[in-house]
Amino acid sequence: MWASGFALRVEWALKLKGIEYEYVNEDIPFNKSEELLRLNPVTKKIPVLVYNGKPLAESLVIIEYIDETWKEGYSIMPKDPYDRAQARFWAKFADDKCTMPLFHVFSTEGEAQQKAVEEAREVFKTLEKALEGKKFFGGDCINYLDLAIGWFAFWLPIIEETVSISMVDDENAPLLKAWFGNFLEVDVIKSILPPRDKTCEMSKMRREQLLSAE
Amino acid sequence: MWASGFALRVEWALKLKGIEYEYVNEDIPFNKSEELLRLNPVTKKIPVLVYNGKPLAESLVIIEYIDETWKEGYSIMPKDPYDRAQARFWAKFADDKCTMPLFHVFSTEGEAQQKAVEEAREVFKTLEKALEGKKFFGGDCINYLDLAIGWFAFWLPIIEETVSISMVDDENAPLLKAWFGNFLEVDVIKSILPPRDKTCEMSKMRREQLLSAE
Structure with a gap:
């Protein structure tokens, strides 16, 4: 959802790492897509990152995942x-x-x-x-x-x-x-x-x- | 606090790693010690782990910290x-x-x-x-x-x-x-x-x- 601060977290992380991605907008909270409910049936919230066909939800969890999966480039998590x-x-x-x-x-x-x-x-x-x-x-x-x-x-x-x-x-x-x-x-x-x-x-x-x- | 599920998380993690520790009980929620307020002034909650003189709060954060600090032994976080x-x-x-x-x-x-x-x-x-x-x-x-x-x-x-x-x-x-x-x-x-x-x-x-x- 274009104005969501939680979606911004993930976009910023992807951008810091230089990862190309496709952005799909969701019309929340009143008009959630079938796709969103399929990808995140547990909390039904955005953002969801889909990588290699596998969906992942919760923005802070996604940021850590991005940092751990694309180890090269910008370090998102502190080293110590x-x-x-x-x-x-x-x-x-x-x-x-x-x-x-x-x-x-x-x-x-x-x-x-x-x-x-x-x-x-x-x-x-x-x-x-x-x-x-x-x-x-x-x-x-x-x-x-x-x-x-x-x-x-x-x-x-x-x-x-x-x-x-x-x-x-x-x-x-x-x-x-x-x-x-x-x-x-x-x-x-x-x-x-x-x-x-x-x-x-x-x-x-x-x-x-x-x-x-x- | 002896019955706290959040404190249990940390004790279990320490025990799984085989780390020796000193356990200090807190009389919460009505009688928090000065020590607790000093070690965790932000949320004033237990558990707090003190290692090398440095305090850390939030049980899930502590568990990850334990796993990342004592890398040997039992793996608490999944590898993938x-x-x-x-x-x-x-x-x-x-x-x-x-x-x-x-x-x-x-x-x-x-x-x-x-x-x-x-x-x-x-x-x-x-x-x-x-x-x-x-x-x-x-x-x-x-x-x-x-x-x-x-x-x-x-x-x-x-x-x-x-x-x-x-x-x-x-x-x-x-x-x-x-x-x-x-x-x-x-x-x-x-x-x-x-x-x-x-x-x-x-x-x-x-x-x-x-x-x-x-």
């Missing part, structure tokens, strides 16, 4: 086992703790939204600890954790704009804010981003849908 | 990248989809509980697909996925007993049911299990606490 483990820890933290508050900020208003905003500010402030003393989460260059968290760099400012609330800014999370800019300036990343205007438009429409469905 | 990716996919499925319904079965009653029971039966039925044609999730021997899912083999029958409801049985998930027995018969696994009676007692007490807190 402890650094690798820390990167996995923070990627899990971002998925488990940051995504849900952000969705609540996006899908609610009033008091519920205010509570979610505070929670989001808190978890993003925590997340930036993994950036201390570094330009990227991976150090001088982007790696696994940058790809895992990368969709926030694109999506979070769009969500902030949609709801007119700031969460990651120079006051609350200056390192993360700076990383947003640095990450989106990396050539490979910049070359695969959804069109911003179209995404903003979709974001506003989706929020209205969610609010009216309450 | 695709098998490894599939194991990670299913471990994530179990954590994301099976744990919560099970907790709801444990912590509610009446209609809410009935709904959770149906959901739990469904996800465990799905989970056993990863077992088709195999004795263990790892094939002839246990590996990463067995360790990840292993706590269900011990805890699920105790929860079933606590709430007097069957979820994984010969009718709903016969392969998983058989695996429960096979897994708990593995020497290393059997050698590190919490005392069943004490766990049952705690389980019943905890359920009463949760129900009366509603």
Whole structure:
């Protein structure tokens, strides 16, 4: 699905490795194809990578698989086992703790939204600890954790704009804010981003849908 | 914490590798030590592995770290990248989809509980697909996925007993049911299990606490 941050992770990883691929769009969440249900019957989610006829789902799992299968070229996972483990820890933290508050900020208003905003500010402030003393989460260059968290760099400012609330800014999370800019300036990343205007438009429409469905 | 399934994962992995370790109990969730908060300030959860003075949290992350750090001996991760990716996919499925319904079965009653029971039966039925044609999730021997899912083999029958409801049985998930027995018969696994009676007692007490807190 063209605007999905989880699909972006996989495309970025393929691009970093220089792997050619065919991109097939899915019309989620309302119009999933038979093909998707066949390829990922368990969670029915995108992205799915199909290689040698074998399907694989879950974006973070796919990124590791890409790095382990195409060993040549760009190293996505950190070389040192402890650094690798820390990167996995923070990627899990971002998925488990940051995504849900952000969705609540996006899908609610009033008091519920205010509570979610505070929670989001808190978890993003925590997340930036993994950036201390570094330009990227991976150090001088982007790696696994940058790809895992990368969709926030694109999506979070769009969500902030949609709801007119700031969460990651120079006051609350200056390192993360700076990383947003640095990450989106990396050539490979910049070359695969959804069109911003179209995404903003979709974001506003989706929020209205969610609010009216309450 | 002596009855934690997530701590068990790590102990099993250490034991499979033949690594000597010092076990420090934590009185969670109500009485976390200063040491725990210092070692894992981000999620404040157990287990935490400390090796060479460096702490690491998140049980699945720790298992992979153990396998990558002590390369000799028992192989915890599957050797083939695709098998490894599939194991990670299913471990994530179990954590994301099976744990919560099970907790709801444990912590509610009446209609809410009935709904959770149906959901739990469904996800465990799905989970056993990863077992088709195999004795263990790892094939002839246990590996990463067995360790990840292993706590269900011990805890699920105790929860079933606590709430007097069957979820994984010969009718709903016969392969998983058989695996429960096979897994708990593995020497290393059997050698590190919490005392069943004490766990049952705690389980019943905890359920009463949760129900009366509603």
